[in-house]
Amino acid sequence: MSAVPAARPAEDAAAEGGEDRSDGSAGRLAGYNLGYLDENTKRMIRRTLLKAVAIPGHQVPFGSREMPLPYGWGTGGIQVTAAVIGPEDRLKVIDQGADDTTNAVSIRRFFARVAGVATTERTREASIIQTRHRIPETPLREGQIIVYQVPMPEPLFRLEPRVAETRRMHALADYGLMHVKLYEDIARHGQVAISYNYPVMVNGRYLMAPSPIPSFDNPKMDRMPALQLFGAGREKRIYAVPPYTAVKSLDFEDHPFQPVRAPAACALCGSQESYLDEVVTDDRGGRIFVCSDTDYCHTRQAAQPREAAE
Amino acid sequence: MYVAVKGGERAIEAAHAWLAEERRGDPALPELSVEQIGQQLGLAVDRVMAEGACFDRGLAALAIKQARGDLIEAAFLLRAYRTTLPRFGASLPLDTGAMRIRRRVSATYKDLPGGQVLGPTFDYTHRLLDFALACDRPGSPDPGRESQAPGLTAAEGNAPPSAPEAPAKAAAMPRVTSILAQEGLMQPETPGEAEPPDLTREPLSFPADRPVRLQALARGDEGFLLGLGYSTQRGYGNAHPFVGEIRMGEVAVEIEPPELGFPIEIGEITVTECQMVNQFAGSKTEPAQFTRGYGLTFGHGERKAMAMALVDRSLRAAELGEEATAPAQSEEFVLYHCDNVEATGFVEHLKLPHYVDFQSELEKIRQMRATALREAAE
């Protein structure tokens, strides 16, 4: 039986070449390269990203690595972020719109540890925002990057589970089936029954899964000034929407797309526009609604005179 | 006034501290050493090496200790470590024909050159709990009870009497499939020129060729492959398998550094190989013959190697022009779902918060119900 190495042998790092393996002195995790991934892997991911940006909405396969977080917990987003992050970046991580949900905390800590990068909770201050399930309420601007964690990159998977077949459908832009699904919903329910991960058409060519954001967030993707990157680790796909690209939610002319939002105001900041979480306050049907975007809500609360918030 | 729940960071730290306590268990008991795990839970170590796709008994034992015996978690730990390792190169194909054999059985020939070697196997043990093994310390169940295994005493630390040894046979142990091949009865497997793709560097794509399929299966979950292999025997897929041979033992690993130009041995690993012999009715272009299902795992992993060989063969349906209707014959179905690190992550991610999606769904259902109720009222 071989001895258990106490730490990574230094020669390993040297062999990879050109790496900035930390000795742990800068507060970064010892024995790992900046951003955790080795430089060759980052190069591979960046090449994939370039291809993805060049073909908006097209899923590009990539050699997704095992990450120290489980598949399905954001490994795709983490790899994309790790490939584009640098020491001068300022990272914001949200899950369900909030900076302080456990998974967001865990991912933010991971990057603070392996990239020694500055973090923030302010949408405005972030240069990279990694997100699960939301787009911030504060409009993103040029120069920012939003990285979506994607569990299922294939928008057609519920209609056609065979990946070889869906790839063909994308190649031929053969999306009639998706519209048939919308037609069936309207025939049965009077409306499209999709409320999140609502399929979009990117640049008039590729059908794309926006990741499980609420359909409320879909309009924010259209002609967004920021670069949108999508990483699906387990499914090993990356795709992208370059700045100012048309992103259209599928619909019919006489049944236009309608984003879903609870018809209420935030109990904390009073916002009538933001996407709301429902909070059950007792077991007798009592409930209030609060902003799911915590930074947005805090900013609004801070801007209000004290009494108004009470 | 309502105050949003906070403190994710503190909660995570507290949870991790608690986990560490649970892992250690009662501190009054001696701590399990990694060496003990390696020695006494050797088959768990083998499984973690196979599914973690990394041959390192020490690291696998450490992973088992850290994962509190959760073998899928341990395989995950090992994989997450493995993926950061630099790759120096690829080994030459293992020569399992030259294996230093500890076990070798064939179900197709009663006797064959080299003979059958039973080796350290559970086969033919009676599955009776051996209470003698429980008598290692006071307070263990029923210390007065007699050992089920004659000849063993129950004192702590006592080694079992050593197994009788036969002189090593000098005779070669040709693989059973080569015996069939000599007669032209076995479909030949032609070695490909191209370097096989590396699943850990390039994503699966379909149709997947056999080297890719075998890689995926070798890393695949033992339980999943067992169930699929079993299904082929029960009519879901058209299997007529015989165990041509199972062999387990040590094989040399060789690499050929380009600057040297000749192979050098860098060490030895334990592997289990299973070659299933399957009937094949023949096709327009090929006469009837036997075809091979192949299984290979790190360590002593007989069940996995056998299941893998069954599934490998059933995945060859398309290539052999057989009708493919069963789950075990569907490349996409098997290869996309056999990886337990991927599967466990995605199944378990369901416990992450989904408030936002659920909220959207809630509003949608409310809207649809309102529409339906309004229409019903009209």
Next chain:
Amino acid sequence: MSPPLLEARGLSLRYGAVPALDDVALSIWPGEVVAIVGESGSGKTTLLRVLSGLLRPEAGTVLYRAPAGATHAVHDMGEAALRRLQRTDWGFVHQNPRDGLRLGISAGGNIGERLMATGARHYGTIRGAATEWLKRVEIDPARIDGLPRTFSGGMQQRLQIARTLVTHPRLVFMDEPTGGLDVSVQARLLDLIRALVADLGLSVLLVTHDIAAARLLAHRMLVMRQGRVVEEGLTDRVLDDPQHEYTQLLVASVLAA
């Protein structure tokens, strides 16, 4: 005379020793119905699949003249262009409606699919067209949201025809559209097809076992045997005055039965 809509020359395809197609030539003109008859295994389905681009022949060419006047060699077109043709200009009616329908999708969705695949984005219009077509193929429009698996065999076949014709294709391939149905249902379906063909001015390549169906629908017919076309001509001429001894046998056996 205008040039043919579809023109095939020298088509050959073997399955092992079986010549499924052996130097077959065929042309069909706009508005024409051509029947392909022959015994089981004579290569009819294979011919239809080769003509419609679903199967590649070992030798020979198939030319299609698009409405704009451009001529395409069917087997040299890219897959994308061929699919576009298959869901716009062409239609395929399968013998078994289960092969031509989506069983888990409503009748309306089945009819609407080709419209949506070719860009229709107005729900009301799509639904209107589906209702209209259900009426046309004599299915109660109230069944528009019903699933095909709850339909009878004859209804399923009529639904498949509606689904295929809704985009007004110019050329329709039909493989024994009345097979598997009982005789009275067959007769009604044949009447329906005849009316639709006349209304829409379709060109149809109709594979059938049924000489009576051929006589009712087809302007011209081809008789196939062992992968070869053994006789070809105007339907009445072939049936009333068969030249080839195999055709004579075929016609006689039908008359005798």
